[in-house]
Amino acid sequence: MGGQMQQSNAAATALYDHAGAGPLHNAAGPATDAGDAVMARWLQSAGLQHLASPLASTAIDQRLLPNLLMQGYGAQSAEEKQRLFKLMRNLNFNGESGSEPYTPTSQSLGGGAVSDGFYSPDFRGDFGAGLLDLHAMDDTELLSEHVISEPFEPSPFMPGGARTFEDDFNPISRKQERREADADASVFLPTNEKENNTRENNVAKIKVVVRKRPLNKKELAKKEDDIVTAFDSAYLSVHEPKLKVDLTAYVEKHEFCFDAVLDENVTNDEVYQVTVEPIIPTIFERTKATCFAYGQTGSGKTYTMQPLPLRAAEDLVRQLRRPVYRNQRFKLWLSYFEIYGGKLFDLLSDRKKLCMREDGRQQVCIVGLQEFEVSDVQIVKEFIEKGNAARSTGSTGANEESSRSHAILQLVVKRHNEIKESKRNNNEGNEAKSGKVVGKISFIDLAGSERGADTTDNDRQTSHHPTVSLELPPPRRSSHQTLAKAVAGNLPSPLLKTLPESLSEPSSLLLPPIKR
Numbered sequence: 001m002g003g004q005m006q007q008s009n010a011a012a013t014a015l016y017d018h019a020g021a022g023p024l025h026n027a028a029g030p031a032t033d034a035g036d037a038v039m040a041r042w043l044q045s046a047g048l049q050h051l052a053s054p055l056a057s058t059a060i061d062q063r064l065l066p067n068l069l070m071q072g073y074g075a076q077s078a079e080e081k082q083r084l085f086k087l088m089r090n091l092n093f094n095g096e097s098g099s100e101p102y103t104p105t106s107q108s109l110g111g112g113a114v115s116d117g118f119y120s121p122d123f124r125g126d127f128g129a130g131l132l133d134l135h136a137m138d139d140t141e142l143l144s145e146h147v148i149s150e151p152f153e154p155s156p157f158m159p160g161g162a163r164t165f166e167d168d169f170n171p172i173s174r175k176q177e178r179r180e181a182d183a184d185a186s187v188f189l190p191t192n193e194k195e196n197n198t199r200e201n202n203v204a205k206i207k208v209v210v211r212k213r214p215l216n217k218k219e220l221a222k223k224e225d226d227i228v229t230a231f232d233s234a235y236l237s238v239h240e241p242k243l244k245v246d247l248t249a250y251v252e253k254h255e256f257c258f259d260a261v262l263d264e265n266v267t268n269d270e271v272y273q274v275t276v277e278p279i280i281p282t283i284f285e286r287t288k289a290t291c292f293a294y295g296q297t298g299s300g301k302t303y304t305m306q307p308l309p310l311r312a313a314e315d316l317v318r319q320l321r322r323p324v325y326r327n328q329r330f331k332l333w334l335s336y337f338e339i340y341g342g343k344l345f346d347l348l349s350d351r352k353k354l355c356m357r358e359d360g361r362q363q364v365c366i367v368g369l370q371e372f373e374v375s376d377v378q379i380v381k382e383f384i385e386k387g388n389a390a391r392s393t394g395s396t397g398a399n400e401e402s403s404r405s406h407a408i409l410q411l412v413v414k415r416h417n418e419i420k421e422s423k424r425n426n427n428e429g430n431e432a433k434s435g436k437v438v439g440k441i442s443f444i445d446l447a448g449s450e451r452g453a454d455t456t457d458n459d460r461q462t463s464h465h466p467t468v469s470l471e472l473p474p475p476r477r478s479s480h481q482t483l484a485k486a487v488a489g490n491l492p493s494p495l496l497k498t499l500p501e502s503l504s505e506p507s508s509l510l511l512p513p514i515k516r
């Protein structure tokens with residue numbers, strides 16, 4: 001990720017917090033010429049420089065910008081609106097603490113994104129895929145201190161001998177290297193490299209992809225209206241039937257913009273290609289990624305999510321067979337558990353009840369979760385089928401076989417060293433622990449977003465798994481909070497704060513409609 005993106009993120013945080021009417025509301029000063037210039041450059045980074053001039057000339061308080069942007073301020077064409085919304089959304093999701101104003105650097109002004117507009121790779125980051133990818137966040141949140149404090153030894157098979165794993169796989173050191181190689185006198189060279197690295201990497205990137213499900217037989221038989229139109233790869237409109245005061249029926253259209261919109265003709269393979277596939281190589285670069293599907297019962301979450309882990313495993317196994325990883329004893333591990341009614345159950349160990357604990361470093365550990373080494377795709381398939389069969393399902397009005405729990409399947413790449421490898425043969429229990437986590441991808445198939453979908457008292461007709469049905473109903477939303485903690489290892493702290501709310505408030509991950 002280039003410096004340009006990082007600087008944009010800082011601006012976003014301030015604007016976003018202001019929109020939330022937080023303390024920044026009072027803290028920010030009146031717009032200055034410098035502020036206008038900053039805003040102009042920010043818009044320019046998305047190729048929207050022409051929208052900046054009215055701001056500069058009328059000296060509008062830059063704190064009001066989010067509201068203006070939400071109203072489609074100045075943007076005329078659909079493409080402009082799309083850019084504006086992407087710009088806003090990018091900023092909204094990227095901030096960390098929120099109190100820092102946008103401060104451009106020579107690097108941010110010198111990048112190629114100005115000429116390329118929003119779509120340049122610089123602006124979007126190094127890669128831009130995955131329902132939720134957290135490639136660029138702070139490493140200290142990706143891996144435990146233990147891993148970070150112990151750098152990997154250099155592999156004798158690696159070219160250059162003295163190069164360490166860190167050099168080759170740590171995005172920070174690679175970035176640093178690139179920056180040094182590219183450096184010329186005009187390029188910004190940070191005085192405090194550590195601080196810069198921390199800031200540069202403390203950015204979460206999220207990709208939100210919407211998939212439209214075709215009308216099912218029941219809906220077709222009832223001649224129900226298709227209320228969603230996907231009209232290009234990033235836009236959709238929702239048609240809301242309404243009545244005027246004189247009771248004349250009309251349809252109100254709401255347009256939404258996402259990173260990608262997949263229509264009803266898209267196959268599961270295409271979903272994989274758009275979302276997970278591009279993340280796979282980064283799992284070997286110390287990335288922890290999470291991919292989840294969100295929607296109400298019957299919207300197609302399980303249909304969409306279920307094929308993804310197997311496809312990912314195929315690609316991960318293929319990568320692991322490359323000499324560079326094989327020589328370093330990289331291995332793939334799989335675990336699968338569910339959260340139901342606020343409790344955790346191991347889907348691969350006869351639904352053994354699991355405990356979730358937080359260690360002294362605020363790392364969430366699932367105590368007792370079994371991890372299995374998987375060296376080929378057939379084994380992965382068998383584990384997934386076993387886990388799926390053990391899941392809590394029930395029947396809802398909209399889905400005969402409805403997932404009533406959150407299921408989390410994790411594929412973890414670990415690096416093993418030979419000494420520990422021999423020990424592990426004597427001590428199977430510690431097998432999984434003997435490897436160091438290189439990267440991880442978690443797939444979460446959520447229970448429906450309707451209230452109480454994941455609680456034991458949600459539906460009288462729901463036929464629970466016998467062990468589950470004996471439990472007392474937990475308080476509402478407790479499973480969502482448990483889920484947030486369970487994936488905590490993957491999420492940077494700003495996101496963590498919002499996740500439980502996001503999961504219970506369907507609209508919080510969506511953007512407001514574009515007013516045409």
Ligand SMILES: Nc1ncnc2c1ncn2[C@@H]1O[C@H](COP(=O)(O)OP(=O)(O)OP(=O)(O)O)[C@@H](O)[C@H]1O
Binds near residue numbers: 213301303396446448
């Ligand atoms: N894109 C699609 N194409 C064809 N059929 C689909 C598609 N998406 C979903 N379906 C079908 O719709 C039904 C409901 O889908 P699914 O079980 O995935 O919903 P869900 O969102 O997981 O619901 P719940 O929250 O109740 O578990 C299933 O029979 C599934 O096969």
